[in-house]
Every structure is written in C-alpha cells, then in structure tokens.
Amino acid sequence: MLFCWLIIYLNHIRKILLYFLLIVYGCSSGSFYLYDKNGKELSDRDKYSDDYINSSRVDFYLNKVDIKREYNEINIIATDNYYYGEFFFDEVFMNLLRKKASSLGADGIIFKKDFYEFSEYDEDFLYFTLIEYEDQ
Numbered sequence: 001m002l003f004c005w006l007i008i009y010l011n012h013i014r015k016i017l018l019y020f021l022l023i024v025y026g027c028s029s030g031s032f033y034l035y036d037k038n039g040k041e042l043s044d045r046d047k048y049s050d051d052y053i054n055s056s057r058v059d060f061y062l063n064k065v066d067i068k069r070e071y072n073e074i075n076i077i078a079t080d081n082y083y084y085g086e087f088f089f090d091e092v093f094m095n096l097l098r099k100k101a102s103s104l105g106a107d108g109i110i111f112k113k114d115f116y117e118f119s120e121y122d123e124d125f126l127y128f129t130l131i132e133y134e135d136q
Contacts, residue, residue, distance in 0.1 A: 039119035059108040106130035
C-alpha cells in the first residue's frame with residue numbers, strides 16, 4: 001500500500017516539474033535579432049551600449065506619423081518572443097523590448113507592420129525600428 005502511494009506521489013512531482021519546465025521554456029523562448037538599416041545582422045559586439053539602462057524613457061510608436069520630434073533611424077529589431085494577445089498590451093513583452101532598445105541606446109521604437117521590404121522578412125517575427133532623437 002505504501003508503495004502505491006509513493007508511486008502516485010512521484011508521478012505528481014514529475015507532472016509538476018514538467019509543467020514548471022514548460023512554463024519556463026515557453027516564457028523564455030524567442031530572441032531579439034538586431035540588424036542595421038540595410039538588413040545586415042549585427043554581431044554581438046555591436047549590440048550593446050555601455051550606458052545605464054533606463055527602459056522607462058524609451059517611447060513606443062505604432063507608426064511614424066505619431067512622432068512629433070526629429071529623429072534618426074538607427075537599427076532594426078526582429079523578434080520571435082512569445083506574447084499574449086496584442087503584443088503592445090503584454091507588459092512582460094513590452095518591458096523586454098524596451099530594455100533591449102534602451103541597452104542599444106535607442107530613444108524610441110516604431111512598430112513595423114508587414115515589413116515586406118525588409119530583406120530578412122519572416123512572417124513569424126515582429127519588426128521594430130529603433131530611433132534616436134536629434135535634439136538630445
């Protein structure tokens with residue numbers, strides 16, 4: 001009898017561990033890929049700024065028309081990170097995106113819907129242009 005309870009207990013532990021691993025993997029799968037404006041993927045040494053990362057200062061725009069300041073486009077980010085619902089309502093996803101943009105020295109992010117003109121376009125990815133304000 002004790003042996004049966006032990007087997008049941010171990011099966012429950014195994015299920016819990018499996019669910020935990022699936023959740024951790026599901027939340028951490030996906031990456032950010034950085035490209036220059038011409039579509040050339042940048043190497044790891046080009047990806048990070050040494051500046052302090054303050055992701056709350058990075059502005060987000062759904063299109064260029066909403067930007068009221070002069071800016072320069074600096075890089076393109078592509079990502080296959082998982083998000084819930086519409087990506088801009090997913091706080092975890094948006095925090096990751098803002099932190100990545102801030103680490104690259106960007107002042108803002110523009111969403112690129114249907115970015116077909118991009119040479120590395122893949123419909124399974126979301127694309128964003130990183131911008132730097134001219135008046136800073």
